[in-house]
Amino acid sequence: xxxxxxxxxxxxxxxxxxxxxxxxxxxxxxxxxxxxxxxxxxxxxxxxxxxxxxxxxxxxxxxxxxxxxxxxxxxxxxxxxxxxxxxxxxxxxxxxxxxxxxxxxxxxxxxxxxxxxxxxxxxxxxxxxxxxxxxxxxxxxxxxxxxxxxxxxxxxxxxxxxxxxxxxxxxxxxxxxxxxxxxxxxxxxxxxxxxxxxxxxxxxxxxxxxxxxxxxxxxxxxxxxxxxxxxxxxxxxxxxxxxxxxxxxxxxxxxxxxxxxxxxxxxxxxxxxxxxxxxxxxxxxxxxxxxxxxxxxxxxxxxxxxxxxxxxxxxxxxxxxxxxxxxxxxxxxxxxxxxxxxxxxxxxxxxxxxxxxxxxxxxxxxxxxxxxxxxxxxxxxxxxxxxxxxxxxxxxxxxxxxxxxxxxxxxxxxxxxxxxxxxxxxxxxxxxxxxxxxxxxxxxxxxxxxxxxxxxxxxxxxxxxxxxxxxxxxxxxxxxxxxxxxxxxxxxxxxxxxxxxxxxxxxxxxxxxxxxxxxxxxxxxxxxxxx
Numbered sequence: 169x170x171x172x173x174x175x176x177x178x179x180x181x182x183x184x185x186x187x188x189x190x191x192x193x194x195x196x197x198x199x200x201x202x203x204x205x206x207x208x209x210x211x212x213x214x215x216x217x218x219x220x221x222x223x224x225x226x227x228x229x230x231x232x233x234x235x236x237x238x239x240x241x242x243x244x245x246x247x248x249x250x251x252x253x254x255x256x257x258x259x260x261x262x263x264x265x266x267x268x269x270x271x272x273x274x275x276x277x278x279x280x281x282x283x284x285x286x287x288x289x290x291x292x293x294x295x296x297x298x299x300x301x302x303x304x305x306x307x308x309x310x311x312x313x314x315x316x317x318x319x320x321x322x323x324x325x326x327x328x329x330x331x332x333x334x335x336x337x338x339x340x341x342x343x344x345x346x347x348x349x350x351x352x353x354x355x356x357x358x359x360x361x362x363x364x365x366x367x368x369x370x371x372x373x374x375x376x377x378x379x380x381x382x383x384x385x386x387x388x389x390x391x392x393x394x395x396x397x398x399x400x401x402x403x404x405x406x407x408x409x410x411x412x413x414x415x416x417x418x419x420x421x422x423x424x425x426x427x428x429x430x431x432x433x434x435x436x437x438x439x440x441x442x443x444x445x446x447x448x449x450x451x452x453x454x455x456x457x458x459x460x461x462x463x464x465x466x467x468x469x470x471x472x473x474x475x476x477x478x479x480x481x482x483x484x485x486x487x488x489x490x491x492x493x494x495x496x497x498x499x500x501x502x503x504x505x506x507x508x509x510x511x512x513x514x515x516x517x518x519x520x521x522x523x524x525x526x527x528x529x530x531x532x533x534x535x536x537x538x539x540x541x542x543x544x545x546x547x548x549x550x551x552x553x554x555x556x557x558x559x560x561x562x563x564x565x566x567x568x569x570x571x572x573x574x575x576x577x578x579x580x581x582x583x584x585x586x587x588x589x590x591x592x593x594x595x596x597x598x599x600x601x602x603x604x605x606x607x608x609x610x611x612x613x614x615x616x617x618x619x620x621x622x623x624x625x626x627x628x629x630x631x632x633x634x635x636x637x638x639x640x641x642x643x644x645x646x647x648x649x650x651x652x653x654x655x656x657x658x659x660x661x662x663x664x665x666x667x668x669x670x671x672x673x674x675x676x677x678x679x680x681x682x683x684x685x686x687x688x689x690x691x692x693x694x695x696x697x698x699x
Contacts, residue, residue: 208394209401212415212513215392216254218424219520225384226362226420229271232699240699241273242284245302245360247294253416253423257396261359262289262300268359268421269386269441270344275335277368283344284699286328287690293354296400300325301348302355306364307481308342308463308634309333310612313655318684319349319672320580329690330699337614338544339371340465340632341437341483343386349578353443353664354400357412359421361386361441370541371466375534377435377487386421387518388441389414402443402665408569409669410604411444415512417503419519426520431491432527433535435460438486440478444663445509446605446637449518450475452500455492458535461485464614464632466540468549475504476628479607479637481662484628487535493523508605508640540631546649548616548632553647555592560585562597564606564638564661564671571601571661571671578660578672580685585659585675587650594618596645599638606666608644609635611657612677615648635662655681 231239248266249258264270264285275281289300301324305317314321315331323329342364346355363384372378391399391414403410416423440447451457456472463483470487478484493499501518505511527533542550565572576584587593595615597608614632617625621642636644660672682688 209399210256210392210394215416215514216423218514218517219426220254221422221425223425223427223519224420224422226267226269227271229273237278238280238282239275240282240284242286242699243270244286244288246288247290252418252421253392253396256392259392259396259398260294261398262355263359264344264362268361270360270362272362272384273344273364275364275366277335277337277339277366279335281333281335282699283331283333284328285323285331286693286696287323287325289325291325295397296354298351298354300355301351302360303347303349304329304331304344305347306331306333306342306344307609308340308483310337310652312653312682313657313684314682314687316611316657316684317347318656319347319352319578319658321685321689322348323690326693327690328693328696329688335366337366338465338540339368340366340463341439341461341485342366343439343441343483345441350668353402353412353668356441356664357390357398357400357443363437363439365437374536374539375532376460376536377433378532381432381532382435383437384439385419385436386439386441387447388418388443389445389515390416390418392416409665411663411665413445413510415515417515417518424514424517424519426522428524429490429521430525430527431493431495431523432530433487433489433491433533436486436488437483438478439483440480442480444480444665446477446479446506446607447518448475448477448504448506450502450504451488452502453493455489455499458487459484459628459631460487460535460539462631463634464548467631468540468542469538470535471627471630473628477506477626477637479605479635479662480664481607481609482635482637488521490521490523491527495523495525498522506605508603546614546651548614548648551592551616551647551649553594553618556594556647557588557591559594559596562595562608562659564597564599564601564608566601571666571669573659573671573673576673577670580674582674583656583676584673587675587677589654589678590649590651592647592649594645594647596643597636597638598643599640603640604663605637605639606671607635607637607662608659609662610648610659612653613648613650615646618645618647620644650677653681654678656684
């Protein structure tokens with residue numbers, strides 16, 4: 169090609185939560201990590217060279233049953249050993265159905281989904297030793313509190329929980345990932361992450377790429393030991409819990425893979441599933457990328473950019489036109505690098521596209537000028553600042569080694585912000601932590617970014633969002649409508665090391681909402697009946 173040791177019961181857990189889970193649990197975590205003996209990290213000189221393995225797309229999960237307006241799915245969280253790095257032993261991962269990324273779920277607007285999540289993980293993490301409780305968050309869904317993956321709503325090994333998702337929002341790229349209190353980073357790093365695509369008639373009617381030309385692309389970085397196993401290094405060995413920066417970039421679980429493409433347009437649903445790394449993505453050819461979608465769905469109109477920044481948990485739907493290249497040419501998806509990240513020899517590369525044939529199908533091969541007319545409830549792009557009921561100010565910082573919001577750490581018994589149902593509000597987020605960026609995720613809602621340091625948002629941010637990249641020293645203002653559900657929801661940094669230590673708070677919408685922990689608790693597998 170031409171290349172242009174204590175078992176903690178649920179009762180213990182809830183008692184700790186009453187007193188403030190973070191303050192009591194973290195010392196146990198720190199002791200465990202100081203006793204940790206990890207495999208030697210693979211020297212960069214011994215890592216596989218980029219572009220040696222094929223790109224693959226995760227399987228689509230099929231319902232086990234359909235009934236009325238509900239589709240029923242079943243997933244088992246389990247450990248598995250899979251080949252990742254060529255020339256090294258298989259790597260133990262924790263995956264939904266034993267793969268990572270997990271299977272993609274595709275649903276239609278208006279059809280509820282019940283997803284049974286069964287925790288058959290090992291009782292304890294293989295190297296860190298903690299008990300492997302989980303909580304599954306469908307990121308981007310306006311789920312009821314008891315199905316939102318609330319951090320304290322944990323499922324232990326040997327238990328299951330049925331999550332109900334309304335799927336009544338507009339088409340969008342969501343993802344499901346672990347959210348278990350104080351172990352979100354470790355569990356997600358082990359592989360508990362996958363995409364979830366919500367379609368609607370309006371989106372499917374557009375002549376944008378569909379079917380096999382609509383490609384999920386999940387990016388993350390990782391550190392491997394000479395034994396082929398994942399090394400979790402969040403900075404605790406350096407005196408603090410700050411970040412995890414890998415020297416291997418994985419695309420759909422493969423290191424720097426190669427994708428064979430036709431000479432036509434492809435739509436990529438790009439998810440940054442890294443623990444701490446942001447990316448600045450561009451094509452090696454310098455050709456533009458068309459941004460057509462964001463966290464909360466399709467953009468009002470496409471925006472062509474020569475690069476775009478994507479923080480952890482952000483999703484962008486991007487169209488790349490490979491008709492601009494000849495058969496036999498290659499183009500790379502590059503990472504230009506960002507402030508507050510650590511670069512390694514090959515973290516400037518993500519994957520390569522090899523153009524191998526003419527287009528076999530030229531239908532749905534366009535990007536129309538209007539993508540999303542926005543005729544749906546709570547569309548943040550139609551909200552005006554003049555409609556707001558008030559302003560909430562969030563200051564992101566660091567105190568005594570803990571990551572904080574408004575000088576507070578996670579306390580499940582404390583409500584930090586209150587909103588009335590369907591109230592329109594501005595949230596002003598200021599990063600005063602020094603030397604870090606924070607992708608801040610507000611559960612339940614979509615929002616519009618109003619400004620960044622008093623200026624307009626970046627071109628690629630002009631669509632519905634649920635994560636705001638807040639750079640070092642930045643102040644970002646967002647506007648959203650708080651609904652459609654009452655109850656308690658979380659706000660946290662999606663640098664998952666920061667979330668776990670302990671940059672997370674909660675807000676409550678209205679009063680009288682269901683309790684996120686007790687309303688639909690997990691059950692023992694021994695009581696499980698077919699869906």
